[in-house]
Amino acid sequence: MNIAFTTQGPDLDSPMDPRLGRTRYLILLDDETGDIQTVDNTAIDDVSHGAGPRTVQKLVEMGAAVLLTGNGPGGNAAEVLEQTGIEIYVGAGEMTAKEALEAYKNGALKKHGGA
Amino acid sequence: MKEIVVISGKGGTGKTSITASFAVLGGRDVVVADCDVDAADMHLLLEPDFGRSEAFFSGELAVIDQDLCSGCGQCFDVCRYGAVNETEGTYTVTELDCEGCGYCARVCPDQAITNVSRNVGDWYLSKIRTGSSMVHARLGIGAENSGKLVAKVKTEARKVAGYSGRSLVLVDGSPGVGCPVVSSLSGASLAVLVTEQTVSGIHDLKRVYELVRKFDIPAACIINKADLNAEVLTDLRDFMARETIAPLAEIPYDEAFTAAITNGKTIVEWDPAMAELLESSWLEIRRLVDSD
Amino acid sequence: MKIAIASGKGGTGKTTLATNLAAYMAESGSVVLADLDVEEPNSGLFVRGDLLVGETKYKMIPEWRGDTCEHCGNCQTVCNFNAVLSMADKVMIFPELCHGCYACSELCPTESLPMKRHPMGELKHFRAGQLDFVESRLVIGEEQAVPLIRQTLDYLSAGFSEDVPWILDSPPGTSCPVMEVVKDADLVILVTEPTPFGLHDLKLAVETVKHLDKSYAVVLNRFGIGDDGVLRYCEDESIDLVTRIPNSRAIAELYASGQLLYPVVPAVARAVADVADFIGNHLTGRRP
Numbered sequence: 045m046n047i048a049f050t051t052q053g054p055d056l057d058s059p060m061d062p063r064l065g066r067t068r069y070l071i072l073l074d075d076e077t078g079d080i081q082t083v084d085n086t087a088i089d090d091v092s093h094g095a096g097p098r099t100v101q102k103l104v105e106m107g108a109a110v111l112l113t114g115n116g117p118g119g120n121a122a123e124v125l126e127q128t129g130i131e132i133y134v135g136a137g138e139m140t141a142k143e144a145l146e147a148y149k150n151g152a153l154k155k156h157g158g159a
Numbered sequence: 160m161k162e163i164v165v166i167s168g169k170g171g172t173g174k175t176s177i178t179a180s181f182a183v184l185g186g187r188d189v190v191v192a193d194c195d196v197d198a199a200d201m202h203l204l205l206e207p208d209f210g211r212s213e214a215f216f217s218g219e220l221a222v223i224d225q226d227l228c229s230g231c232g233q234c235f236d237v238c239r240y241g242a243v244n245e246t247e248g249t250y251t252v253t254e255l256d257c258e259g260c261g262y263c264a265r266v267c268p269d270q271a272i273t274n275v276s277r278n279v280g281d282w283y284l285s286k287i288r289t290g291s292s293m294v295h296a297r298l299g300i301g302a303e304n305s306g307k308l309v310a311k312v313k314t315e316a317r318k319v320a321g322y323s324g325r326s327l328v329l330v331d332g333s334p335g336v337g338c339p340v341v342s343s344l345s346g347a348s349l350a351v352l353v354t355e356q357t358v359s360g361i362h363d364l365k366r367v368y369e370l371v372r373k374f375d376i377p378a379a380c381i382i383n384k385a386d387l388n389a390e391v392l393t394d395l396r397d398f399m400a401r402e403t404i405a406p407l408a409e410i411p412y413d414e415a416f417t418a419a420i421t422n423g424k425t426i427v428e429w430d431p432a433m434a435e436l437l438e439s440s441w442l443e444i445r446r447l448v449d450s451d
Numbered sequence: 452m453k454i455a456i457a458s459g460k461g462g463t464g465k466t467t468l469a470t471n472l473a474a475y476m477a478e479s480g481s482v483v484l485a486d487l488d489v490e491e492p493n494s495g496l497f498v499r500g501d502l503l504v505g506e507t508k509y510k511m512i513p514e515w516r517g518d519t520c521e522h523c524g525n526c527q528t529v530c531n532f533n534a535v536l537s538m539a540d541k542v543m544i545f546p547e548l549c550h551g552c553y554a555c556s557e558l559c560p561t562e563s564l565p566m567k568r569h570p571m572g573e574l575k576h577f578r579a580g581q582l583d584f585v586e587s588r589l590v591i592g593e594e595q596a597v598p599l600i601r602q603t604l605d606y607l608s609a610g611f612s613e614d615v616p617w618i619l620d621s622p623p624g625t626s627c628p629v630m631e632v633v634k635d636a637d638l639v640i641l642v643t644e645p646t647p648f649g650l651h652d653l654k655l656a657v658e659t660v661k662h663l664d665k666s667y668a669v670v671l672n673r674f675g676i677g678d679d680g681v682l683r684y685c686e687d688e689s690i691d692l693v694t695r696i697p698n699s700r701a702i703a704e705l706y707a708s709g710q711l712l713y714p715v716v717p718a719v720a721r722a723v724a725d726v727a728d729f730i731g732n733h734l735t736g737r738r739p
Contacts (some may be wrong), residue, residue, distance in 0.1 A: 062162075065348040066310050088315070092217050092307035092593060093338055094533025094548045100538050116375035118341055120545050122538065134375055135574065137348065138161070156375060169491060170623050171462010175648070197624035198460045198655070200648045221530065239552055255630065259462055260552035261531045274531075294581040301657050334461055334623065335490040336595045358709035359466070359493040366491065369591055387707035417676040420646050 047073045047109035047148070048130075048152050049141045054082045056090045060144050062114025062137030064121055065096035071141060083105060096121025112136050112144045114158045132156040160320055160347040162313075162449040166332035166340060166371075168363030170194035170198070172355040176416055177437065178331040179204040180427040183415050184326060184441045186289050192316035192330045193295035194309045196280070201331055207285030215282050217297065218257035218308050219274040221252045221295060222301045234263035246270055255301060268340050279303065282312060284319065292319050307341035309333060313346070327448075334389040344374050348448045352380040352404065356391050360384075361398070368402065378404045379447060382438060385409035405447060407440040452734050453617045455636035457660075459652030461623035463642045464672035464696065468726070469620035470497040471713045475723045477582035478491065478614060480504035483617045486586040487632050489599045490621050494620050495586050496709045499580030508587065510573045513548040513556045513564035515542040519654055520679050521565040526555035537635035555662075559644075572599040574606060585613065594696060598626040604635065616730060625659045633660060633739060638733050639667040640693065640726065650684060657690070670726060673698040 050067035051058045059060035059066040066088050072081040088095050096118045103111060104124075111130050114137025116122070125132060136144035147151055147153050165181075167174040177343075179201055182191045193201040221242070223234070234250060235243040242256035252263075252416055261327045279302035287293045290368035296318040316328045330347070333339035344350060350368060354364040364380075371378050378400040380399055385392060399406055410433065427434040456469040473484035486494035513526070513535070520542060527537040533549035535555050546569045556564040571593050577584040587603040589596055600622075607617060618635065622628040633639055639660045642651040651653045654668065669685055674695035675685070685692045696702075707713050712719040714721045 062348070066314075066342075066345060089307070089310065091533060092305040094545060095306065095310075097536050097543070097545055099370070099549075101538065104538060112582055113344060115344075116373065118374065120343065120547065122373070122544070124543060127541075137346070154375075169462060169493075170460060197626055199481060199651045200460070200651060202646050203651060237553070237557070255634075256710070258550050258552065259531060260550055260554060261529070262552050262554040262558075265529060265554065265558065300625055300655075300662050301627055303627050335491060335595070336589075336591055355707075357703075357707040358496045359706075362493060362496065363491045366591060384703065384707070387563060387704050391707060414676050417644075417646055418675075420648055421676075421678045423647070 045075055045077055045123070046107050046109050047145065048103055048106065048111045049073070049144060050154050051141050054102060056080070056141040058141055060114055060139050064113050065099050066118045067099060068106040070099070070102060070106065070109055073145070094120060097124050100124040102116065102129070103130060112148050116142055122157065160326060160328065161443060162316065162328045162330060162346055163349050163351060163448060164332050164343055164347040165351045165353060167334065167345060167353045168336065168367035169360055172353050172360055173416055174198050174353040175331055176426050177353055177381060178384045180425040180437050181331055181441055182289055183425050183427055183430065186328060187291050188325055189327045190290070190316050190320040190325045190331045191287065191291070191293040192312050192328055193293065193408055194312050194333050194339065194369065195331045196296045196298050196308060196312070197334065199295055199297060201293070201401055202295060204420070204423065205289065205293055207283065207287050207295065209283050209285050211279050211284040215311065216276040217279045217305050218277045218303060220254060220263060220277050221261070221263050221272050222257070222275055223250055223252060224273070226273045227269045227278065228372050229269050231268060233268065233364050233450040234325055234354045237262050237266050275370045279308070281290055282315070282324060284315060291325060292323065294319065306338045307343035309339045315407040331341060336362050338371060339428070341370060344370060344376060347376050349444065350376045350378045351407070351444060352378055354380065354382055354395065355363050355384045356382055356387050356395060357384065358391060361391055362397050365398065377447065379444065382409045384412040386411045405443070408436045409441055410436055452613060452638070453619060453636045454640045454730055455619045455621050455633050456642060457621040457639055457737070458623055458631060459656035459657060460643070460648055462686065462709045463644050463649060465496070465623070466488055466493045466620055466672060468502070468640070468672070469618050471492050471711055471719060472584065472726055473582055473618045473625040474498060474711055475608065475713050478582055478725050480583045481615045483582070483607060483615055484582060484584045485603060485726050486620045487588040487600050487603060488620055488622045489587045489596050490622065492586045492588050494584070497514050497711055497739055498579070498584050498712045500577035500580070501579050502575060504576035506574050508599055509568035510549045511566045512546050513544055514567045515544060516563045516565070517541065519561045519573045521561050526559055526564055528731045529554045529558050547592050550595065559665070560568050566719050574603060580654060596622065597631050600628060600631045603625060616714050625655050629659065630663070633665060634663055636665060639665050639731065640670055641667060642670050642672055643681055645671060646674045646680065647680060648675045649677070650680040653681060668693045668729065671695045693729045694722040696722045
């Protein structure tokens with residue numbers, strides 16, 4: 045299964061970025077093979093409006109099944125996510141990506157919106 | 160690092176005065192981000208030094224190169240905003256009306272139209288009198304505030320907090336219910352709602368709270384001018400209880416707010432009774448962000 | 452005659468002045484009051500009447516047709532507002548982000564994005580005696596106030612003579628929604644309060660109206676608190692100071708409960724009469 049993280053840096057030791065749309069990096073972890081794919085999302089700074097949907101589009105292209113992040117998604121991002129079927133878990137904004145993964149496995153993260 | 164965002168929906172509720180007070184109470188721990196860029200007043204209380212300043216660009220504007228234009232008028236035909244004007248075969252763009260959609264440039268057969276980035280204002284990184292830093296901005300006249308500028312101010316504030324080892328970013332949020340306030344809230348650990356106990360205050364609070372709920376951000380509330388109308392107060396308390404918004408303080412209507420501002424002070428530096436109320440609110444805010 | 456009531460800072464008493472002024476003027480003639488602060492319209496909390504018209508206001512956005520789409524992705528490429536996402540198997544439209552430029556629709560090679568109406572707000576028209584009150588309310592999440600403001604002004608133009616005074620309660624600030632209201636006004640009344648915040652934001656508002664080359668004057672609200680910075684600024688810049696509304700707790704309490712002030716507070720009645728006279732003089736070209 046592919047698990048995606050919104051992070052402030054390019055590896056799993058990086059702190060999570062609590063934001064979805066304007067996250068610095070997206071990391072995708074294949075938890076069966078341990079393969080990691082990192083996408084630099086910093087160019088999102090140049091987007092005035094609609095950062096959320098743009099970032100979700102990247103998540104879809106990466107093939108994420110689960111997303112671990114800090115806050116719930118804003119309205120527009122939520123709408124795309126609903127259509128993609130990606131499961132969202134929130135409340136990991138203050139952790140590192142590794143800690144977020146542990147918290148997710150232990151069922152300590154809150155599933156967002158039941159979507 | 161935690162981010163506390165103060166919002167109000169309506170203007171004039173005391174949001175900036177209260178945010179500045181928290182900046183003073185937080186002292187060196189707190190980096191301030193003033194995202195109320197349309198009417199940025201925080202600098203009047205915190206004495207920033209405007210140490211670093213940079214131009215900020217957002218959105219685009221179509222510009223027609225008259226040397227390349229053959230006067231075919233296709234730009235005029237496709238513009239839905241009436242921003243392209245024709246006078247005796249010469250086409251020009253009215254800056255105020257252009258929304259920067261770029262359609263005209265795409266259809267121009269002469270490649271005579273370019274989209275240039277608009278300089279909409281400046282942003283600043285300042286040292287302030289609390290011993291910490293503040294990131295703030297100023298918009299040009301008629302410019303559009305946007306999620307982009309708010310995100311920029313917040314990103315820079317987080318950066319400063321990161322490298323200078325401050326534990327909190329305190330955001331004076333944007334007014335209204337549009338894109339800037341959405342961007343103000345994004346990434347927040349706690350939303351502090353400042354409302355006033357008037358029919359307008361509660362009306363606007365309910366509208367802006369819909370956004371907070373969407374983001375799943377915990378919320379706490381300060382009721383200002385809380386002794387003006389008992390009926391509104393009951394309504395407000397019921398609303399907070401229903402939505403599990405943590406009550407922070409009920410502040411009486413007091414002209415000390417104005418007296419403090421007039422003297423360039425925050426309310427906590429001016430009025431001991433107010434200081435007590437806001438100090439306990441600040442402690443509760445710290446407790447809320449540390450426990451989540 | 453169009454009179455915009457504006458302020459740089461929020462919460463200075465813009466809506467208080469607009470509603471009291473309109474109700475006062477309606478005692479002696481026809482008046483139109485429009486709440487154009489469409490993000491947070493509050494005039495309706497103070498002014499009531501019989502509902503004459505309630506209508507949804509629309510903007511035009513594209514609608515995706517999956518059966519003809521060839522997924523070329525051009526729609527996303529041409530959208531400067533990130534309102535169109537072209538995914539592998541579908542195209543998603545974000546109505547709140549769409550500026551209605553038609554580029555994606557008209558440049559689609561298979562005509563798979565026809566434009567359709569999308570609700571962006573509600574307009575209501577009330578009447579109480581000689582007062583016509585129109586308010587528009589933006590749908591939450593909708594990002595652009597300007598198209599709704601424009602359509603509300605169009606509604607006024609279609610229904611009312613410009614011989615009647617139009618009191619336009621403007622959005623706060625100095626950004627594009629305010630410009631939209633102020634650019635067509637014959638007179639702009641800037642409401643401020645005697646504090647450093649009020650003065651700072653007043654200066655920004657004055658810059659804005661000067662930029663648009665508009666006649667303007669200042670009303671000082673909550674007079675008695677704060678300092679004399681605004682008074683000195685108006686004097687130094689030779690700006691007309693129409694009137695001062697005194698500060699009082701009684702006024703704050705009445706406002707809190709959603710009541711009009713001038714029928715019960717004589718000082719507000721005098722201030723409102725001053726503004727009405729100023730407008731009357733301005734209308735006949737006899738500047739005081």
